[in-house]
Amino acid sequence: MDNNTFEPTIIGFTCNWCSYRAADLAGTARMKYAPNVRLVRLMCSGRLDPTFVLRALAQGADGVMITGCHPGECHYLEQNYKALRRFLLLKRVLAGLGIEAGRVKLVWASAAEGAKFAAETTAFVEEIRKLGPLAWGKDEGGRMKDEESENSSFIIHPSSFEKEVTP
Amino acid sequence: MPQMTDERVRARLTREEDLSLLHEVSMKTAGVSHLEMCIQCGTCGGSCPSAMDMEHTPRMLFAMLRAGMRDEVLRSNTQWICVSCYHCVVRCPQEVHIADVMYTLKGMAIKAKLYQDSTAPDFSQTFVDMVETYGRSFEFGLASRHYLKHFPLRLPGMAPMGLGMIAKGRMGIKPKKIRRMDQLKAILERASQLELTS
Amino acid sequence: MNQEKIGVYVCHCGTNIAGVVDVEHVAKWAAEKLGRQGVIVARDYKFMCSSLGQELIEKDIKELGLTRVVVAACSPHLHEKTFRTAAKNAGLNPYLVELASIREQVSWVHTDKAVATEKSKAVIAGAVSRVIENRALEEIKVPINPNTLVVGGGIAGIQAALEIANAGFHVYLVEREPSIGGHMAQFDKTFPTLDCSACILTPRMVEAGTHPNITLMTWSEVTNVAGYVGNFHVTVKKKARFINEELCTGCGICEEKCPKKVIDDVFEAGLGYRKAVYAPFAQAVPKFPVMDKENCTYFLKGTCKACEKFCPTGAIDFKQEDQLVHFDVGNIILATGYDLFDARRVSNYGYGRLPNVFTSLEFERLSNAAGPTNGNIVLRDGKSTPKSVGIIHCVGSRDKNFNNYCSVICCMQGLKFAHLVHERTGATVYNFYIDMRTAYKAYDEFYQRVLEEGTLFVRGKVAEVTNAARDEREKGKLIIQVEDTLAGKQRRIPVDMVILSSGLQPRRDSKEVGKQFGISCSTDGWFTEKHPKLDPVATMTEGIYIAGCAQGPKDIPSSVAQGAAASARVLDKILQKEVTLEPIKASINAEKCSGCRICNGLCPFNAIAYIEDDNVSNINPALCQGCGTCVAACPAGAISGTGFSDEQIMAQIDGLLLRTLEGV
Amino acid sequence: MNKYLLYPGCSMESSAKAYMESMNAIMEPLDLRFEEIEDWNCCGATEYLGINLIPAYSLIARNLALASDQIGRMNGMGRTRTVVAPCSACYLNLAKADYYMQERPSLGVKVNEALAAGGLQYKPGTLDVRHLIDILVYDVGLEKIRGSVTRPLHGLKVAPYMGCMLPRPDYQHRWSDHEHPTELDDLLRALGAEVIDYPLTTSCCGGHMTQIGPETAFELIRRLVADADDRGADLMATVCPMCQMNIDAYQNEMNHHFGTDYHMPILFFTQLMGLAFGREPGELGIGMELVNARNALARIGVEVPITQEPSGPRKKDEGLPMPRRWTRHEVRKEAVK
Structure with missing residues (x-):
């Protein structure tokens, strides 16, 4: 074990129907991948409120992985497209906040793609490792105060993610 | 926490001893070879216009690669008979980059000195030498030098053709040279170093 | 500091988990470090899912008065139901139980014991934080209309319709072509027995065509589906046949006398001809022909009417128009073929x-x-x-x-x-x-x-x-x-x-049809089943089932088996008289709703309606499938989703990042 | 006016001079302008790829880098993303290098590292590499081509020969079909020619096998020529210098090898366009082919003047690396062995 290696902490949001099952499948098939990702199960990638991502980053995550069903395969018909457009806007917002857009990644993984889930996870850990720890919003001592994190969670009004893209 | 690099994950997935050759060829091929996806259907061997002169059909070579039969594969004449027509590539149901794999096998055979007939490797090398000297290919010099070495008996027969080409003004007898040969040389030199490290 | 009493149960799963994760240490850690959050007991056990393991939890609920339970074991897709039922048996609302997956997500995918143990702690901390925000939920019950719609009159659809009709319930069988029979009617012999395809199919077609419990609608297409399981409202377009079905005897004279020959691209696969007024084949069910308006000389040039002249019963009706038919059903089987x-x-x-x-x-x-x-x-x-x-x-x-x-x-x-x-x-x-x-x-x-x-x-x-x-x-x-x-x-x-x-x-229009019925397709375009192994004829949408090649390529025996299987599922639903729905639903707090209607367009199931008089939007819980997209989108935070509320998810994030350990 | 960058390729200056001349002759009526990539180098044909991967792709990519640079210096209306390659092999190499550098980013990184040694760089995917016939059919359009025809090729039976490296592997999806594309057929029909059904239109001419394994190549040439002859073609039309060279220059050898007597002229499609546009054979390089097209073209009333074959001693300073007599000497030495 190399103590000098930066080990990022990553929060992964998974869809109950595809990517969470892909993670299950990776497990059943005993595929090994980087242990840095901790998963939150949602019913759909469409449930992903961008503030969840900001919350995770504010609370100490170095990166966030969002996973959903392949376009056209959503169990709720088309909600993953909504996740996609939120993701694209979110990246712009993060850039505006001075956070590397690469800290958030969107991956499509069907329930059958355990191998893809494992590979993408490991790859993402490497990408975050290259970016280094997220220093955003942290005061000199380290972590951000809770009041601040509450505020920062809502600097972006969630509706802006819908309004801008709803024709 | 231990470091889980790409390489470590990949190494685990491909630790199967026999797959190392397949993996090596795949890594040396331009683009993504999809070599491991071959289902042995024979579309390539069926499509090949020059299959009748090949010792092994491409399909057989892929099976041999999978079996780790390095010398047998590199010694095969198959890669040298390939005419790069890409029929197999567009028909392959598994999208294997067959023609590019053939290029890879040629390169590996040359490095391992495992080709049976030096005609093709020499032709390629002569061509490359010309390009590295002039930056352009030089058909006349290439053809004459090549025929001289490999088909001397054919030369009298080919001479009328060559003369015809010269007579019709279709074969320059003097090589053209690009202006910034120094630049090209620097690029190729660096590329050769990178080739060795990859 | 909350008032909950939480129990944490760490499963060894034999050596599946315990071989990689130091489960005893994890349990001890949870009892110590998560005490501030309300964890009053943490245990490890060889097999939590065994009856002894379940009893352990039940006993703690009763004796220690646990108000929340976290089981750190396998994926919730495997044993969530087991542990929820155990909680219910002990008198705790089942939705106050959370599973933390430390097998599929930890012990099976990581090798370093120290790292795996640390990650297990984080996963458990996330689940503990989340479960505090869980709310007791009640299952939702909806009554079922006993009628069924079967779309597609190929062998799979015919089989499904007959099974349900024979069980005594009414079926609407809708077919796009002039006759039922599907591809099987085109075949000569069937493998491997070499039975004559028509000989074994036509008796079934006739049965379906004459069954008192089947309303057969050919030359018809479903144009709209609204509602939800147990209560679907269906609209079918009956295309004009230009034949009065009351009068027609199916004698075939019109077809014989029609002077217009057309290449038959459908039934004869382009190899043969038919007339402009035609029944696609001799044994067609129903027997009535249809008139092909695009090719009929009368429709093209205004003269001819040979069919009308010769029809002995006066059944030809050039003035007929397309008709919209409305009816309600409780379940739908899609057998739309390939x-x-x-x-x-x-x-x-x-x-x-x-x-x-x-x-x-x-x-x-x-x-x-x-x-x-x-x-x-x-x-x-x-x-x-x-x-x-x-x-x-x-x-x-x-x-x-x-x-x-x-x-x-x-x-x-x-x-x-x-x-x-x-x-x-x-x-x-x-x-x-x-x-x-x-x-x-x-x-x-x-x-x-x-x-x-x-x-x-x-x-x-x-x-x-x-x-x-x-x-x-x-x-x-x-x-x-x-x-x-x-x-x-x-x-x-x-x-x-x-x-x-x-x-x-897949059918050229399978994606649109899937959308119309609210079910999804794979990337290839086949309809997606609820579970590829254990639930192959149900879909993610309650009350909608699939059978035959619409679900994926298959032969006749498999299509028939699936038709029968889908009908069994429908009969099961009908006989239950009411259906229980998972209470994962979104709801709108009318107080907070500003009536901006951003959520309305986001719902693919049309579950959200805007109520003009009150200037608020409202969610129909029976239509809501619980995806949560609207919850994420509401600018006023007026929509909340049960089971996956903002509070639950935020708490889980904090827990996963071990922020909760630091105290508030 | 449509303006593009041009990558001519080595053959256009030597064995396929007729292609170059005829291409230049049709530019003006079709309102096309090409600007040659300055100081371009050989694409490596099919030879370099079989030796070393990174140098081969760096060799190709130098051209792409030069083209990008040159576009950067162009201004106003003339700006284009398109590099036109009239040679199928050059087209394939340039297009494939561009594609593979994207498909396998590690290749792109290494190639750019090599290019950097020459002060160059290329961002994969920024150029459109296209073949001349692609430009003519899809940008200029068949309407415009039909409108420029003053001498329709009525009565000339042409076997359309696309060859293999143009429609395949086609990672950019430019062609109507990989096996039986219709672009050349449509273009020839627009010129008024009678296009025969030629199932071998995308079969291989033998490529470099004429050099390294002539027997293999002769059989491939025989198939093409025999089928075109069987179907009554007066001549073949090609879009590729290598195809033209193999079928034209080696036809005699092939006949000799099989004891056959085919006489199947093969012209560049641009030569036929030039004729249809009313240009004279001499302006189009007609007569440079070894299997002469004189009789075939006489059918449509085109008279090809008999070219005076240049003779006389070569100047000393233009001397060959190896004089023919010396060659014979070598022959004898080889024969004695």
């Missing part, structure tokens, strides 16, 4: 360019005694009998350039063709295959039989079919160029006729 892969796309096989290359459906019609050649297998010139025939398997299937999947039926279909050609023409037959797939009962025996008959098998995917002869032997022939992969040589085999065993693909 389209044949268009072999023109494999241009190296020459279909459409080389006359004597035929598709499988064309060959079915050629070999059918009721087909355009009365069952004579002839070349495109209509008279010559082939002396040699090549049958190519896997056309358009198992090929990343076309369809990636195996079409399942093509091997057996190719063998059946080989047998028929051999029997009827005595020609030399070659079958070209990649892998011979003859799984299922009596299929491989059929392969043996075809081998015995002297069919020549070549293992190799055909590279091309060409008319460019290289020598005299090949002149005037179709040459099949292939690598014989068993001989390891390229071969060129000249034949007179080539039959392409084309694959199956």
Whole structure:
């Protein structure tokens, strides 16, 4: 074990129907991948409120992985497209906040793609490792105060993610 | 926490001893070879216009690669008979980059000195030498030098053709040279170093 | 600091978890470090899912008065129900139980024990934080309308309709074409028994057509579906037949007298003709013909009416119009079938360019005694009998350039063709295959039989079919160029006729149909089942079932089995009289709602309606599927989602990042 | 006016001079302008790829880098993303290098590292590499071509020969079909020619096998020529210098090898366009082919003047690396062995 290696902490949001099952499948098939990702199960990638991502980053995550069903395969018909457009806007917002857009990644993984889930996870850990720890919003001592994190969670009004893209 | 690099994950997935050759060829091929996806259907061997002169059909070579039969594969004449027509590539149901794999096998055979007939490797090398000297290919010099070495008996027969080409003004007898040969040389030199490290 | 009393249970799963995670340490850690959050007990046990393990939890709930439970074990998809039921038995609301997956997400995918143990702690901390925010939920119950809609009148749809009708419930059977019967009606023989397809199908068609519990609607399409499980409102468009069904006797005189001949692209696969007024085949059900408006001389030029003149009962009605029919059903079965892969796309096989290359459906019609050649297998010139025939398997299937999947039926279909050609023409037959797939009962025996008959098998995917002869032997022939992969040589085999065993693909409009009924399709376009193994005929949308090739390529026995299976599921629902829904739903707090309507357009199930008078939006809980997209989108935070609320998720994030350990 | 960058390729200056001349002759009526990539180098044909991967792709990519640079210096209306390659092999190499550098980013990184040694760089995917016939059919359009025809090629039976490296592997999806594309057929029909059904239109001419394994190549040439002859073609039309060279220059050898007597002229499609546009054979390089097209073209009333074959001693300073007499000497030495 190399103590000098930066080990990022990553929060992964998974869809109950595809990517969470892909993670299950990776497990059943005993595929090994980087242990840095901790998963939150949602019913759909469409449930992903961008503030969840900001919350995770504010609370100490170095990166966030969002996973959903392949376009056209959503169990709720088309909600993953909504996740996609939120993701694209979110990246712009993060850039505006001075956070590397690469800290958030969107991956499509069907329930059958355990191998893809494992590979993408490991790859993402490497990408975050290259970016280094997220220093955003942290005061000199380290972590951000809770009041601040509450505020920062809502600097972006969630509706802006819908309004801008709803024709 | 231990470091889980790409390489470590990949190494685990491909630790199967026999797959190392397949993996090596795949890594040396331009683009993504999809070599491991071959289902042995024979579309390539069926499509090949020059299959009748090949010792092994491409399909057989892929099976041999999978079996780790390095010398047998590199010694095969198959890669040298390939005419790069890409029929197999567009028909392959598994999208294997067959023609590019053939290029890879040629390169590996040359490095391992495992080709049976030096005609093709020499032709390629002569061509490359010309390009590295002039930056352009030089058909006349290439053809004459090549025929001289490999088909001397054919030369009298080919001479009328060559003369015809010269007579019709279709074969320059003097090589053209690009202006910034120094630049090209620097690029190729660096590329050769990178080739060795990859 | 909350008031909850939480129990944490860490499962060893034999050595599955305990082999990698230090479960005892984890349990001890949870008891110590998560005490501030309300964890009053943490235990580890060999198999939590065993009855003893469950009893352990039940006992703690009763004796220690636990108000929340976290089980750190396998994936919730496996045992969530087990532990929720255990909690219920002990008097705790089942939705106050959370599973933390430390097997699939930790012990099975990581090797370093220290790292795995640390990650397990984080996963458990996340679950503990989350469970505090869980709310007691009640299951939702909805009454079921006993009528059923079956879409598609092929063999799968007919089977499903008959099963339900025979059980005493009403079925609406809707079919797009003029007659039910589907693709099976086009076939000559069925593998492996070589039963005459029509002989076994038509009795079923007649039964469906005359059953008192079946309302048959052919030449009709579903145009709208609203509602939800138990209570669907369906609109069907009955296209104008221009035939008065009350008067028509199905005598066929109109068809006989109609002067307009049209190539029949549907039933005859383009090989034969029909009239502008027609019944697609002799045994069509219902017996009434339809008039094809696009080709009818009267509709095109304003004169003719030959059919009207000769009709003995005056049943021709040129003024008929399309009709919309509305009815309610409780469940829907989609059995919409497949389209044949268009072999023109494999241009190296020459279909459409080389006359004597035929598709499988064309060959079915050629070999059918009721087909355009009365069952004579002839070349495109209509008279010559082939002396040699090549049958190519896997056309358009198992090929990343076309369809990636195996079409399942093509091997057996190719063998059946080989047998028929051999029997009827005595020609030399070659079958070209990649892998011979003859799984299922009596299929491989059929392969043996075809081998015995002297069919020549070549293992190799055909590279091309060409008319460019290289020598005299090949002149005037179709040459099949292939690598014989068993001989390891390229071969060129000249034949007179080539039959392409084309694959199956989803209906051209399957994606739109899926959308209409609120179910999803795979990337290939087949309807997606709820679970590929354990729930193959249900879909993610409650009350909608799928059967036959609409779900994926399959043969007749499997289609029939699925039709029956889907009907069994529907009968089960009908007999339950009411349906229980998972209480994962979104709801709108009218106080907070500003009536901005952003959420309305986001819901694919039309569950959100805007109430003009109150200037607020409202969610119909029966329609809501619980995806949570609207919850994430509401700018006022007025929408909350049970089971996956903002509070639950935020708490879980904090827990996963171990922020909660630091205190508030 | 449509303006593009041009990558001519080595053959256009030597064995395929007729292609170059005829291409230049049709530019003006079709309102096309090409600007040659300055100081371009050989694409490596099919030879370099079989030796070393990174140098081969760096060799190709130098051209792409030069083209990008040059576009950067162009201004106003003339800006284009398109590099036109009239040679199928050059087209394939340039297009494939661009594609593979994207498909396998590690290749792109290494190639750019090599290019950097020459002060160059290329961002994969920024150029459109296209073949001349692609430009003519899809940008100029068949309507415009039909409108420029003053001498329709009525009565001339042409076998359309696309060759293999143009429609395949086609990672950019530019062609109507990989096996039986119709672009050349349509273009020839627009010129008024009678296009025969030629199933071998995308079969291989033998490529470099004429150099390294002539027997293999002769059989491939025979198939093409025999089928075109069988189907009554007066001549073949090609879009590729290598195809033209193999079928034209080696036809005699092939006949000799099989004891056949085919006389199947093969012209560049641009030569036929030039004729249809009313240009004279001499302006189009007609007569440079070894299997002469004189009789075939006489059918449509085009008279090809008999070219005076240049003779006389070569100047000393233009001397060959190896004089023919010396060659014979070598022959004898080889024969004695």
